Amino acid sequence: MTSHSTQSLFKPLPGVDAPVDIWFNDQPLSVPGGRSVAAALLAAGVSRFRTTPVSGSARAPYCMMGACFECLVEIDGIPSRQSCMVQVQPGMRIHTQEGARDLPPMSAEVPENVHGR
Numbered sequence: 001m002t003s004h005s006t007q008s009l010f011k012p013l014p015g016v017d018a019p020v021d022i023w024f025n026d027q028p029l030s031v032p033g034g035r036s037v038a039a040a041l042l043a044a045g046v047s048r049f050r051t052t053p054v055s056g057s058a059r060a061p062y063c064m065m066g067a068c069f070e071c072l073v074e075i076d077g078i079p080s081r082q083s084c085m086v087q088v089q090p091g092m093r094i095h096t097q098e099g100a101r102d103l104p105p106m107s108a109e110v111p112e113n114v115h116g117r
């Protein structure tokens, strides 16, 4: 079996916004603010965002523009969120997404920052 690295090639720009305190997999984590969840987690050294439903291999953000779905995580209890499309906010509770997840029910209230709204 071949092992594939999920090491990010993205590097933070100098002069980033103030740090934001979040929870990642139930552990406190300080990340740079003023950017997407994906960019913030990558900048903090996170390289494993989800695993695939079939093989269980690790995945990390790839396109950073909402096209590839490699960045799916659970944010504040809602699974299958594209972390590259959601701005990081203080106190967010983010979990890696292990395998397939159900989408939230259609009647569930959609948070304000879903789909860039």
Ligand code: FES
Binding pocket: 038, 060, 061, 062, 063, 064, 065, 066, 067, 068, 069, 070, 071, 072, 082, 083, 084, 085
């Ligand atoms: S990194 Fe491709 S959809 Fe988020």
